[in-house]
Amino acid sequence: MNQVFDAIQRSAKRIKNAIDIKDIGYSQQENSSGETQLQLDIQCDMIIEEEFSKVAAVHTISSEEKEHAEELHADGKYFISYDPLDGSSLVDVNLSVGSIFGIYEGGFGAENMVASCYVVYGPRVEMVFAQNKVKLYLLQAGDFEYVKEIRLTEKGKLNAPGGTQQNWEPYHKEMVDSFFKEGYRLRYSGGMVPDLHQILLKGGGLFSYPGTSDKPEGKLRRLFEVFPFAFVYEKAGGEAIDGKGRLLELGYRHLHDTSPCFFGSKYEIARVKEVYSQNG
Ligand code: FDP
Numbered sequence: 234m235n236q237v238f239d240a241i242q243r244s245a246k247r248i249k250n251a252i253d254i255k256d257i258g259y260s261q262q263e264n265s266s267g268e269t270q271l272q273l274d275i276q277c278d279m280i281i282e283e284e285f286s287k288v289a290a291v292h293t294i295s296s297e298e299k300e301h302a303e304e305l306h307a308d309g310k311y312f313i314s315y316d317p318l319d320g321s322s323l324v325d326v327n328l329s330v331g332s333i334f335g336i337y338e339g340g341f342g343a344e345n346m347v348a349s350c351y352v353v354y355g356p357r358v359e360m361v362f363a364q365n366k367v368k369l370y371l372l373q374a375g376d377f378e379y380v381k382e383i384r385l386t387e388k389g390k391l392n393a394p395g396g397t398q399q400n401w402e403p404y405h406k407e408m409v410d411s412f413f414k415e416g417y418r419l420r421y422s423g424g425m426v427p428d429l430h431q432i433l434l435k436g437g438g439l440f441s442y443p444g445t446s447d448k449p450e451g452k453l454r455r456l457f458e459v460f461p462f463a464f465v466y467e468k469a470g471g472e473a474i475d476g477k478g479r480l481l482e483l484g485y486r487h488l489h490d491t492s493p494c495f496f497g498s499k500y501e502i503a504r505v506k507e508v509y510s511q512n513g
């Protein structure tokens with residue numbers, strides 16, 4: 234696992250660099266010197282693939298950017314799903330973006346998950362690694378330094394409701410409003426990584442991305458986004474559900490399957506369960 238962790242750290246530093254130096258607006262076009270440039274998310278995908286290729290313990294990787302999984306080392310034990318640059322459209326407006334990693338042993342699937350990790354590229358680069366505990370690291374002078382353990386409180390103050398409101402179910406809207414009526418504050422940047430990171434570090438709250446009339450299975454991808462964050466939230470003392478049951482008890486049929494998802498502290502998730510068991 235240490236080698237996997239090291240490979241993620243190396244990837245994160247290279248991705249940070251790629252974000253910093255990337256020419257804006259030249260994606261898949263010729264740049265001023267006549268060479269074709271790669272889209273930033275593709276470039277980040279290649280960086281991660283390159284770093285995991287060096288780790289013999291990694292059996293297979295699956296990227297949000299690619300349709301199929303790719304075997305790297307037949308004798309390895311880890312299967313890693315990753316979203317190389319989540320929220321990549323936010324780079325253009327200089328908001329935070331992130332990389333997400335789900336680490337499985339013996340095969341993909343929530344039941345095989347043994348660790349997960351994400352990196353936030355914001356004013357600072359931070360990494361959160363969840364195994365038995367959830368630990369925060371900060372990139373400082375070229376290295377990731379341990380900062381602290383992250384624990385969620387029982388009840389938070391932030392509400393991050395995803396999805397197009399126009400397509401929300403009426404009971405979902407009522408539930409979201411009920412939190413605002415209780416004094417919760419809206420925090421939603423449109424980047425899953427910084428939005429969930431904020432709730433974790435500010436003690437708690439609710440991030441929701443429900444099934445909607447146009448997308449009954451939600452938008453966020455199980456293997457690349459939902460399972461890794463569900464693992465982080467549970468290990469930090471919170472909960473992660475699809476409306477009724479634990480996200481980490483969901484299976485998947487295709488690598489790119491999505492799921493409605495709710496991440497939060499215990500108090501908020503109890504309300505989601507109450508509302509969704511009566512309606513969903
Ligand atoms: P994006 O499509 O910009 O990569 O990965 C999906 C995601 O971003 C998440 O980061 C984010 O939480 C969500 O989409 C935002 O979706 P909406 O714009 O529908 O709120």
Ligand code: ZN
Nearest residue numbers: 316319320458
């Ligand atoms: Zn994503």
